[in-house]
Amino acid sequence: MIQFDHVSKKYGKSAVLAVDDLNLTIEKGKLFGMIGPNGAGKSTSIKLMTGIIAPTEGRVLVGGHDMAQDPIAAKREIGFVPDSHELYDRLTGLEYLNFMADVYQVSAADRKAHIEKYLNLFELEDAAGEQIRSYSRGMKQKLTIIGALIHNPSVWVLDEPMVGLDPKSSHVLKEEMRRHCDAGNTVFFSTHVLEVAERLCDEIAIIDKGKVLARGTMEELRSGESSSSLEELFLQLTEAEDEEA
Numbered sequence: 001m002i003q004f005d006h007v008s009k010k011y012g013k014s015a016v017l018a019v020d021d022l023n024l025t026i027e028k029g030k031l032f033g034m035i036g037p038n039g040a041g042k043s044t045s046i047k048l049m050t051g052i053i054a055p056t057e058g059r060v061l062v063g064g065h066d067m068a069q070d071p072i073a074a075k076r077e078i079g080f081v082p083d084s085h086e087l088y089d090r091l092t093g094l095e096y097l098n099f100m101a102d103v104y105q106v107s108a109a110d111r112k113a114h115i116e117k118y119l120n121l122f123e124l125e126d127a128a129g130e131q132i133r134s135y136s137r138g139m140k141q142k143l144t145i146i147g148a149l150i151h152n153p154s155v156w157v158l159d160e161p162m163v164g165l166d167p168k169s170s171h172v173l174k175e176e177m178r179r180h181c182d183a184g185n186t187v188f189f190s191t192h193v194l195e196v197a198e199r200l201c202d203e204i205a206i207i208d209k210g211k212v213l214a215r216g217t218m219e220e221l222r223s224g225e226s227s228s229s230l231e232e233l234f235l236q237l238t239e240a241e242d243e244e245a
Helices: 042-049 071-076 093-103 108-121 137-148 167-182 194-200 218-222 230-244
Strands: 002-010 017-026 031-035 057-062 078-081 155-159 186-190 203-208 211-216
Touching: 002 042, 017 042, 017 057, 017 211, 031 042, 031 167, 031 194, 042 057, 042 155, 042 186, 057 071, 071 078, 078 137, 093 108, 093 137, 108 137, 137 155, 137 167, 155 167, 167 186, 167 194, 194 230, 203 218, 203 230, 211 218, 211 230, 218 230
Parallel strands: 031 186, 031 203, 078 155, 155 186
Antiparallel strands: 002 017, 002 057, 203 211
């Protein structure tokens, strides 16, 4: 479970809030998508959720743990796939995955089964013994995904996870996200690909200028207009926000 409790974030002396009084509760078993234009506050929300940055106001709870009061316990609940690939380039793929397993204290048997399964699933077996600096962007993305799942986290957080993946790997990732939720876990991801959010998510939040403009299932977001696509709803809401500003 993820909870944002009146969370706001301001950077430096700026008068503009990157996240403005965010209130969200995402229950177990839900696949939740956050969409919004560039600079809307998606990545900031994810950094707040994962404890990379601290809120200016409010609090974030993950799995019932307050990120400010008990950050280690909160972070143990999370598997995080960032939008960058800042990996240890001189490690091999296999060394990196074992390092991640060590961090999360994963048993030898569990890590072996996990690594074998996901290297095969994402077709990285042949590259596992090579240094990461030789990997393409897509290969680094797949390695990051495998590492984020190494401890079977109750909360899986992904920032623009489809970027850099080939169509087959994107399909595999979407299946794993759904499977992870079906096992009673929570998945939170941001995306610019509205069609993916529309097809995949149990619930969606549309964010712009740090504020959640709408949140719910596709049926709830349509509010009776069954022909509206997510793209149409997104454009209506964000354009209305621009006009008010």
